[in-house]
Amino acid sequence: MSYMTRKQRFLAAVRREVPDVVPVSPLVHCRYAEKVLGRWDWRAVFEVHQKLGSIHFRGPIGVGVKYQLPEGWGSEWRVVEERGPRRVSESLLKTPFGNLTRRHIQGMIEGDPLCGKCVEYPVKSVEDWKIYLKYLEQVLTNIGGSEYSAASEAYEVMGEDGVASVGLSCSFAGLGDARGMEGLLTDLYDCPDLMLELFRVQQEIVMKHVEAFLAAPNEVLFYDIAWATGSGMSPRMFEQWVLPDVAAVCAKVHSKPGKYVGFYTLGRIRRYMPIMVSTGADYIETFEPNQGDISLREAKMAYGKRICLMGNFNCLVLAFGTPADARKEARRCLDEAMDAGAYVMVTADEVPADAKWDNLRAMVETVEEHGRY
Secondary structure, eight states, rough: OOOOOOOHHHHHHHHHOOOOOBBBBOOOOHHHHHHHOOOOOHHHHHHHHHTTTTTTTOSOOOOEEEOOOTTTTTEEEOOOOOEEEEOEEEEEOOTTTTOOEEEEEESSSSOOOOEEEEESSSSOSHHHHHHHHHHHHHHHHEEEEOOOOOOOOHHHHGGGGGGGEEEEEOOHHHHHHHHHHHHOOOOOOOHHHHHHHHHHHHHHHHHHHHHHHHHOOOOEEEEOOOOHHHTOOOOOHHHHHHHHHHHHHHHHHTTTTEEEEEEEEOOOOGGGGGHHHHHOEEEEEEOOTTSSSSSSHHHHHHTTTTTTEEEOOOOHHHHOOOOOHHHHHHHHHHHHHHHTSSSEEEESEEEEEEOHHHHHHHHHHHHHHHOOO
């Protein structure tokens, strides 16, 4: 019987093939790594997976672009308030046409110090959007190269024990991060011409990051479209404001052999599934069992021959359940999606900071026992 490495199993599933064992990759990220190890870089995330016996897939690994802005343009960051673990930070985007301010609060939850929330978005009006557009244009004009040294290092360190995937946020998320979800959705209706121009420039910047991923050795890109799928927008709006961006990214990634791309989603995605699958993406995650509206079994039956499915393991079981509950949940996911391959068992969102180690181990051990083909 042939033996596959963790990476080989994962990539086989992404290619819609049948590995020897279902790959299992609970979505460990910064918050849980910090809770377990007191560190939250990609090395810490990888170390948690090594201890669990799972496959590293998601973590704080990115690529970037190099640019030098002219005098009068730039950004500043400072802590404006600090009381115990609670910290309020402020970032200032400086331009000759006016400054844009963001405020962020972190450390409000005991035992989860990395959990935070943006309480003031930099774009607060149409006039702010015009300033932000000029800023994006300056960034795009002055891009002079790619940066992927951290991604390359992670690729070398993980070897066959993990997938050093690169994460990028979609254009919708990039603009949403400047305005907030409600404001962005409103502006799509109120000032569509301005928003089209903003999306055009944002997409060009995203493509520069995709080119950095293509230059790096890493095989897998996860494209975060959770802002879009979680927005509740209609399929028609999704096709207008999200599809052109995600389809272009998929085509760009697939222009280079051996590169794969998929979507990180949240929320009620049933009505977006045909649109997402039509892009030729290699996988879709996370199929939330609590806030979603399509079961893993339904998705497998409808789309399992066209795309790799990832996710659906209920994160709440890890925090509030027992090892027996975790084993039962893992068996459910296997029963619904492991048939004929093209499935990776991933949690249906980030592993919470209060997840129990024994429950995570039960998840991994169940797949090792019952997830063999």
